[in-house]
Each structure stands twice: as C-alpha cells, then as structure tokens.
Amino acid sequence: MKLSIDTDRCEANAVCVGIAPDIFELDDQDVLHLTLVDVPADRLDDVREAVAQCPRAALVLDESSPDQ
Numbered sequence: 001m002k003l004s005i006d007t008d009r010c011e012a013n014a015v016c017v018g019i020a021p022d023i024f025e026l027d028d029q030d031v032l033h034l035t036l037v038d039v040p041a042d043r044l045d046d047v048r049e050a051v052a053q054c055p056r057a058a059l060v061l062d063e064s065s066p067d068q
C-alpha cells in the first residue's frame, strides 16, 4: 500500500514520528520525509495509527494499491 504526505497540510508536529520513527523523519528544516512509500504488511498497523492520529490529516494511505 502506498503512503504519501500532503505537504501543504503537514505542520511538522512530529505526531507520526513518535508513532513510527523508522518511517517518518523530520529534517533540519522541519520538513517531513518518508523512509518508504510501499508499506510492508508488518508495518501497516503503525502506519494506519499515524494516519489516524495526524491532527492535520496530512497522511494518505492508499488502501487500494496492492500489498507488497
């Protein structure tokens, strides 16, 4: 499943980083980056949690794309 960021909505508050720091990273400029785009099955629970907890609804998980 494909993960993406709506950079216009993200306010770099690091909620997602706290949930899955191996996937979400803030750089020195407080810009959020993903360490992966295709989410493996064993990380889906944390990614779904991050999507649900993002206060800006800035994370998009395309549940329609095929599993890897």
Ligand code: SF4
Pocket: 005, 009, 010, 011, 012, 013, 014, 015, 016, 017, 024, 032, 053, 054, 055, 056, 057, 058, 059
């Ligand atoms: S939780 Fe949402 S607003 Fe906060 S850094 Fe992550 S994507 Fe951006």
